[in-house]
Amino acid sequence: MPDRPDVRYPKFKEHFSVLDFSAERAVPLISLYAMPKPVSREEVKISVCGLDCKTHRYSWDDLQKVPKVKTRMPLICQIFNWAEVVRWEGWRLKNVLEALGIAGKENRYYAFYSRDKNYFESLTRKEAMDERSLVIYGMNGKDLSHEHGGPVRLAVPHLQGYKSVKWLSGIRSFQNDPLGIKILLAQSKTGKLAPAWKNKYGLGPLEGRVVHQARHSVPEENL
Numbered sequence: 012m013p014d015r016p017d018v019r020y021p022k023f024k025e026h027f028s029v030l031d032f033s034a035e036r037a038v039p040l041i042s043l044y045a046m047p048k049p050v051s052r053e054e055v056k057i058s059v060c061g062l063d064c065k066t067h068r069y070s071w072d073d074l075q076k077v078p079k080v081k082t083r084m085p086l087i088c089q090i091f092n093w094a095e096v097v098r099w100e101g102w103r104l105k106n107v108l109e110a111l112g113i114a115g116k117e118n119r120y121y122a123f124y125s126r127d128k129n130y131f132e133s134l135t136r137k138e139a140m141d142e143r144s145l146v147i148y149g150m151n152g153k154d155l156s157h158e159h160g161g162p163v164r165l166a167v168p169h170l171q172g173y174k175s176v177k178w179l180s181g182i183r184s185f186q187n188d189p190l191g192i193k194i195l196l197a198q199s200k201t202g203k204l205a206p207a208w209k210n211k212y213g214l215g216p217l218e219g220r221v222v223h224q225a226r227h228s229v230p231e232e233n234l
Contacts, residue, residue, distance in 0.1 A: 015039070019092040023198055037151060038095055040158055041088065043192070047126040047178050049157040052148070057163075058124075058181040061113040069111060071162070074146070077102040077110050084143060085212045088172035089204060094212065099166050100149030105140045113184045114140075122189045123165055124181035132174050132191035132202070134167065143168050146179065169214050170202045 014032040024030065029042035055071040080103060087094040108114040108121070121139050124131045138144060145166040148155050155161035160177025167174045173193050183189075193199040204214065 015093060017092055021090050021198070023196075026196075026198075032091070032093065038086070038097065038159060039088075039093065041091075041172075042127075042177070044125075044127045044129045046158065047128070050126075050162065052162045055162050057179060059111045059113060060181075060183040062117060062184055062186065067111075073110070074102065074107070074163070077106050080145070082143075082145070084166070084168035085214075086166065086168065086172050086175065087204060087208050087212065089208060090171065090173065090199065094208065096212075097166075098151050099145055099147050101145045101147035101163075101166070103142060104144040104146055104165070104167075105142075107146050108139060108182075111182065113182070117186070118184035120185040120188050122181075122183045122185065122191075123176040123179060124183070125176050126178035126180040130176065130192055131189075132165075132176050132193065133185075133189045134170075134174065135188075138167065138170065141169060168212075169204070169209075171199065171204060173199065174202045 015034050018032045027041065027043055028045045029040050031040040033039075052071045055074075057069045058066055059069060060066045079101070081098070081100050083096060083098050085094050085096045105114065113121075116136070119136050120133055121136070122131050122133045134144070147160075147164050147166045148162060150156070150159060155164065160175075160179075163179045164177045165175045165179060174191070191202070193202070208214070
């Protein structure tokens with residue numbers, strides 16, 4: 012099958028382990044590093060470390076205590092000139108951080124780590140606390156597949172797609188910005204979306220406000 016129309020590949024395309032933009036896929040496959048071994052939901056363990064440098068591990072069952080939400084928002088991969096509106100199921104990131112005990116204002120930045128042992132990205136506190144930032148376990152009415160980052164991943168619709176870390180395995184808070192793998196590899200200068208993408212998908216300022224919501228999103232509702 013041919014690639015999606017308008018997809019543009021960056022100069023560092025060959026650095027990716029997996030790239031599949033074929034039109035037959037509901038959502039493309041993108042992975043900078045080799046995909047980790049699949050695990051079940053029951054095997055999910057998220058390592059959490061706050062500013063006290065004490066590490067705790069949380070399970071799938073622990074996450075079930077957090078209120079669940081459904082929403083329809085875009086996933087925008089600006090680097091590849093691609094975007095898709097996706098139906099997400101999961102938890103608001105801010106509620107997860109609260110449940111994990113690292114939501115206090117002293118936590119100025121967060122790093123999110125992939126189970127592939129290499130990939131990580133960061134969010135500012137404001138970005139993490141935005142209503143649209145999610146931890147996801149479902150996509151388009153189905154359990155989140157392994158190839159798309161399951162059992163759990165981030166979804167950060169108001170930033171570039173690479174901030175939506177797949178195969179989430181760890182979260183750590185910082186007072187200084189830990190940056191992220193894309194900036195460290197000089198593959199991106201910023202995780203911010205260009206104004207054209209924000210305007211196209213009605214993505215307003217942070218703090219949960221969505222402009223022209225009816226165009227591409229529906230109100231979140233409790234499951």
